[in-house]
Amino acid sequence: MINLKEIINEIPQKPGVYLFKKDDNVLYVGKAYNLKNRLSSYLNEKNNPKVLEMLQKANNLDYIVTDNEKSALLLELSLIKKYDPPYNVRLKGQPYPYIAITKEQVPRIEITRNNSDQNKIYFGPFLNPSFVRNLLSITREIFKIRNCHLKLPSNKIHKVCIEYHIGRCLGPCAKLVSLDNYQKSVNMAIELLKGNTYSVEKYLREEIDKAVSELKFEKAIKLRDALRSVLEIGSSSGVWIDGSEDRDFIGYSKANDYYSISKIIWRNGRIVGKEDYIITDSINEPIEEFLLRHYESAFLNIRAIVIDWDFSEDFINDFKNLIKFRIDKEIEIRKPKIDEMKIYKIAIENAEENLKKFINDISKKGEHPGIEELKKILRLEKLERIEAIDISHYYGEGKVGSVVVFINGKPNKKEYRRYKIKTIEDSKIDDYKAIEEVLRRRIRRLIDENKELPDLILIDGGIGQLKRAIKVIREFKLNIKAIGLAKRNEEIILDNGKILSLPIYSFSLRLLQYIRNEAHRFALIYQRTLREPKIKSSILDTIPGLSNKKKLELLRYFGSIEKIRKADIEELKKVPGIGEKLARRIYLYFRS
Numbered sequence: 001m002i003n004l005k006e007i008i009n010e011i012p013q014k015p016g017v018y019l020f021k022k023d024d025n026v027l028y029v030g031k032a033y034n035l036k037n038r039l040s041s042y043l044n045e046k047n048n049p050k051v052l053e054m055l056q057k058a059n060n061l062d063y064i065v066t067d068n069e070k071s072a073l074l075l076e077l078s079l080i081k082k083y084d085p086p087y088n089v090r091l092k093g094q095p096y097p098y099i100a101i102t103k104e105q106v107p108r109i110e111i112t113r114n115n116s117d118q119n120k121i122y123f124g125p126f127l128n129p130s131f132v133r134n135l136l137s138i139t140r141e142i143f144k145i146r147n148c149h150l151k152l153p154s155n156k157i158h159k160v161c162i163e164y165h166i167g168r169c170l171g172p173c174a175k176l177v178s179l180d181n182y183q184k185s186v187n188m189a190i191e192l193l194k195g196n197t198y199s200v201e202k203y204l205r206e207e208i209d210k211a212v213s214e215l216k217f218e219k220a221i222k223l224r225d226a227l228r229s230v231l232e233i234g235s236s237s238g239v240w241i242d243g244s245e246d247r248d249f250i251g252y253s254k255a256n257d258y259y260s261i262s263k264i265i266w267r268n269g270r271i272v273g274k275e276d277y278i279i280t281d282s283i284n285e286p287i288e289e290f291l292l293r294h295y296e297s298a299f300l301n302i303r304a305i306v307i308d309w310d311f312s313e314d315f316i317n318d319f320k321n322l323i324k325f326r327i328d329k330e331i332e333i334r335k336p337k338i339d340e341m342k343i344y345k346i347a348i349e350n351a352e353e354n355l356k357k358f359i360n361d362i363s364k365k366g367e368h369p370g371i372e373e374l375k376k377i378l379r380l381e382k383l384e385r386i387e388a389i390d391i392s393h394y395y396g397e398g399k400v401g402s403v404v405v406f407i408n409g410k411p412n413k414k415e416y417r418r419y420k421i422k423t424i425e426d427s428k429i430d431d432y433k434a435i436e437e438v439l440r441r442r443i444r445r446l447i448d449e450n451k452e453l454p455d456l457i458l459i460d461g462g463i464g465q466l467k468r469a470i471k472v473i474r475e476f477k478l479n480i481k482a483i484g485l486a487k488r489n490e491e492i493i494l495d496n497g498k499i500l501s502l503p504i505y506s507f508s509l510r511l512l513q514y515i516r517n518e519a520h521r522f523a524l525i526y527q528r529t530l531r532e533p534k535i536k537s538s539i540l541d542t543i544p545g546l547s548n549k550k551k552l553e554l555l556r557y558f559g560s561i562e563k564i565r566k567a568d569i570e571e572l573k574k575v576p577g578i579g580e581k582l583a584r585r586i587y588l589y590f591r592s
Contacts, residue, residue, distance in 0.1 A: 251347025368409020370511030401438035
């Protein structure tokens with residue numbers, strides 16, 4: 001049985017499709033607008049015997065992140081059709097419609113529910129039949145492409161039909177347009193249907209201006225309506241690609257010595273699957289080495305491999321030779337085109353999610369992957385225990401400090417400690433002195449109780465705060481490494497004063513940021529806990545209708561009672577939860 005509780009923490013809060021599996025067999029395919037929330041709901045499922053039975057059988061869960069809800073629905077339908085899972089209801093009724101343009105010498109345009117004809121270019125599918133009818137109508141009004149079934153070109157000159165007279169056809173049957181000009185119009189329509197609307201928008205705006213200058217207002221209104229439809233197409237969330245070309249989209253993400261690779265499998269105009277891989281860095285280019293090894297045995301009935309990578313000449317030659325040896329035909333390997341970017345972004349996003357999952361998995365098995373990297377950077381033989389210190393106060397009041405403890409890169413909340421600052425007067429701010437006090441009290445307690453000392457102390461701050469921490473460590477004549485992490489540029493301050501900048505994808509930087517943020521969170525919670533009773537007993541208590549939450553919001557926004565007293569109604573209304581009526585009441589209260 002699958003352990004959903006463990007898996008849920010790794011699931012992103014993004015739209016996508018999930019697959020419950022038993023070994024390699026798909027039991028159920030579902031879509032979600034928020035994968036984490038949807039899968040969490042299965043934990044509370046108690047009354048549906050079918051769901052409970054499926055969860056009992058499942059021993060694996062896979063998911064594919066999509067760019068939006070519509071893509072999730074289309075992918076779900078595609079995967080259900082591909083796998084026919086036993087726990088999915090079989091979809092009845094007709095499939096969703098497409099717009100198709102034929103590959104004839106004089107192409108025609110039509111709506112169809114069949115996307116298997118290799119002599120047509122397909123766009124869609126569309127979930128809303130009325131939208132696709134309107135889209136076809138707009139496309140024909142702008143580009144005037146025929147929809148008849150005449151075999152063209154023909155030696156015979158046909159008589160034009162009503163479609164020509166109402167401005168929805170260029171009349172190629174009557175040879176009223178050259179084949180070159182007709183094809184240009186078809187090419188523009190294809191660009192529109194792919195979602196490349198910029199040139200079409202530009203053309204329509206120019207035509208609107210021209211119609212207005214010629215006082216042809218009725219034509220201008222039609223063009224304006226056409227432009228609105230084009231803009232709607234441009235912002236549409238669907239994926240617009242010529243479905244006749246099967247291809248693989250290779251997305252990747254890197255962190256330290258690891259590459260995550262996601263292959264999005266595009267067949268017959270839609271996503272039909274995903275494959276995930278983790279590879280380690282190597283002397284050779286890892287992406288190039290992966291592709292050579294993968295396509296040495298992978299399915300090769302494709303026309304293109306799409307990846308945003310600058311390949312070496314040696315790789316291109318090796319890859320061509322490999323493909324020729326296997327299938328004796330060429331497969332294009334190239335960067336994504338404009339109309340392929342939506343699918344390629346899905347590949348990238350899935351690679352990033354796969355990398356996060358991998359990092360979480362290896363973290364659970366032992367120490368965090370950033371530990372080994374930190375040991376090398378800081379030249380430490382041992383790095384099991386990291387303690388971080390943060391100071392928090394509210395404009396000098398309620399000063400507190402926190403210490404959080406991480407063992408092998410994981411928080412040990414039982415050992416978290418918090419401190420009221422005793423050596424600094426209220427309303428005075430001295431973070432340097434506060435750091436000294438907290439660290440001094442912390443080390444003295446560990447020594448007195450004969451407890452383990454940290455291997456590394458992390459200070460939330462810059463060189464000033466770090467110097468005070470080092471001073472305390474020397475007082476106790478200890479050999480403990482201390483570093484600072486400055487929020488401004490996320491730079492690491494070393495104990496010799498040098499500044500170290502790590503790449504944003506570095507495991508060690510992410511670990512330090514996590515520890516620093518946890519220390520800050522823990523201190524802030526304590527500081528707010530101490531401050532709340534004071535707020536409850538403040539002058540704001542005497543204002544009717546002002547809850548404790550709204551008092552906190554007022555003080556957070558203005559910083560002091562005096563500033564609240566001086567604020568006008570408009571300023572008071574800017575505070576979350578303070579409406580017109582309450583703002584007026586507060587304003588009048590301080591002026592009564």
